[in-house]
Amino acid sequence: QVQLVESGGGLVQAGASLRLSCAVSGRTVGTYGMGWFRQAPGKEREFVATVSWNGYIRTYADSVKGRFIISRDNAKNTVYLQMNNLKPEDTAVYYCAASPVATATSQKPEYQYWGQGTQVTVSS
DSSP states (O other): OOEEEEOOOOOOOOOTTEEEEEESSSSSOOTTTEEEEOOOOTTTOEEEEOOOSOOEEEEETTTTTTEEEEEGGGGGTTEEEOOOOOOOOGGEEEEEEEEOTTTTTOGGGGGGOOOOOEEEEEEE
16 A cells, blocks of 8 residues: 655745655655645646656646755655745645656646645745
């Protein structure tokens, strides 16, 4: 059983930073592409960022490019999302996900395992 557990969410003011973590158990993630998605109230879950199995390929949604950084530590089976200069429109539940597409993908259907999510709220 593969489990993904997100942490690090919270309530912050606009302009602040947060670092989300995603701890994976049940298998090693060294061969999986990993991604972060988010879902705001009343909206569909959307792609935020993805990283390839070796960390070399990173892709971001246009809305977070230049502000968010995705990274991974395969030795710790953990993926991170550093979020800087947060905006109220970043408010959402953030989900970590694992995909067998090792080179990384922004496509939701290609993700096999999902975490339960962590809430990020940014006040203006």
